Amino acid sequence: MVATNVKAETSSLMEKRSWLEAEMNTIIARLSxxxxxxLSGNLLDSEGFPRSDIDVPIVRAERRRLAELRNDYTDITEKINQNIQILHSARLGNNNRSSPFKNSDNDDGSDIQTSSTVETVASTPSQNVLLSLSPNSMDVDVLVSRPFAVVDEIADASPAVEDGLQLGDQILKFGNVEAGDNLIQRLASEAQSSMGQTVPVVIMRQGTVINLTITPRTWQGRGLLGCHFRIL
Structure with a gap:
């Protein structure tokens, strides 16, 4: 019963998180x-007065809303990760309590215990978590991801655009970069060291995880990608 309740709560949280992602992407698209x-440009002109070409109060309100959404997103992701660990622990407990039975196909009559496949990849909140359990156990197949950057600027005809990246895409993994400190420097280093070579990139777009390959390269514009990442 506990596992069923946790599963239902996790499903609801993941749906809510998708709504948050959609609203964040909409705000990012408008501001960019x-x-x-x-997302962080100056709202004052060169003389220190509010810019006349934008609606400053609306921009400030949208930036505040985006900050609130990001905080909610972080809280929900942490709760989802906690629930997955509960489900994982409950599954292991059920396996330990289950009684072994004799396999009629085993010639030596030895006892074996059935088990379900459990695959866990990176269980810390700042990384991806993949938990798969067979239908005979808890019927769980959950992917939890926390983006560490978002594409807040992207140039037309740039390598990033040509290789499939879009404004508002949230970065889950860029080559060997997933999370941690000094992300801007590490992203730049990853692009420079991979110039002319394909880089596997995992993004989240409108709540959907997408795998891309991007090739950093020189072009008529600035940089090797032609886009800017904002660290979340």
């Missing part, structure tokens, strides 16, 4: 469109 101030 041509002529907009971006």
């Amino acid at each position: 469109q041509p002529g907009a101030p971006g």
Whole structure:
């Protein structure tokens, strides 16, 4: 019963997290469109007055809302990770309590115990968590991901655009970079060291995890990708 309740709560949390992602992406797209101030651009002109080409109160309100959504996203992701650990522990407990039975196909009559496949990849909140259990146990197949950066600027005809990256995409993994400190420097180093070579990139777009391959390369614009990552 506990596992069933936790599963239901986790499913609800993941749905809510998808809504948060969709709203965040919408706000990011509005703030990052041509002529907009971006996620952190100056709202004052060169003389220190509010810019006349944008609606400053609305921009400030959207930035505040985006900060609130990010905090909620972090809290929900941590709760999802906690629930997955509960489900994992409960599954292991059930395996330990289950009674072994004799396999009629085993010629030596030895007792064996059935088990379900459990695959866990990176259980810390800052990384991806993949937990798969067979239908005979808890029927759970959950992917939990926490983006560490978002594409807040991207140039037309850039390598990033040509290879499939879009404004508002949230970065889960860029080559060997997933999380940690000095992310901007590590992303730049990863792109430079992979110039002319394909880099596997995992993104989240509108709540969907997508795998891309991007090739950092020189082009008519600045940088090797033609986009800017904002660390979350």
